[in-house]
Amino acid sequence: MDRPNYITPTGYAALRAEYDALLGGERPKLVEVISWAAGNGDRSENGDYIYGRKRLREIDRRLGWLSRRMKAAKVVDPAQQEDRARVFFGVTVTIADENDNQRTLVLVGDDEADAAAGSVGWSSPFARALRGAAIGDLRRVALPAGEREYEVIALTYP
Structure with a gap:
């Protein structure tokens, strides 16, 4: 990765919890089902076996992605931010x-962004435009509907 994968402690804990649930819970149960289905004979028309193998590949792919994201993660606690007068990570x-x-x-970090909940990823156009802004600053944001100008009204850190 060419840039750090910033993430909050809460976001990292969520990635870790998903990884642990897949690796320690869902994957072992699925391997058991696949093993049982394989013992039933003909695998070409065995739905449990075919679906199980497909789901196992999906889980393994997700585990690999989660592992890479956690390895590249740089956990930043927004509560430790020293300059609270400007827009920085976690604000x-x-x-x-x-x-x-x-x-x-x-x-927040890109891995924990949820636009519906108002959490915007650190590398999104909004975040890039707002970085370093102080209360009262005007910033232009390039959006799909066109460019808009926003004024920073308030800042709070946890």
Whole structure:
């Protein structure tokens, strides 16, 4: 990876929990089912065997991805941020557009971004435009619907 994979402690714990659940829970049970299905004879028309092998490949692929992401992760605790007057990783920022419509966003790691919940990935256009901004600063954000200007209204860190 050419840039660090910043992640909050909570986000890293979620990746770790998913990895442990797949490796210690779902995968062993699935291997057991596949082994049982393979012992039933003809594998070409055995749905349990065919589906089980397919699901096992999906789990192994996900485990590999999770492992790589955790290895590349740089855990950053937003509560330890020294400069709380500017937008940095982990901040909860309130912004307003030209029509005074306000939005509250939390800048988190890309692996823990959830736009519906207001969590925006660190390398998203919003986060890139807002980095380093202070209260009262105007920033332009290139969005699919066109470029918009936002004013930083409030900043809070955990």
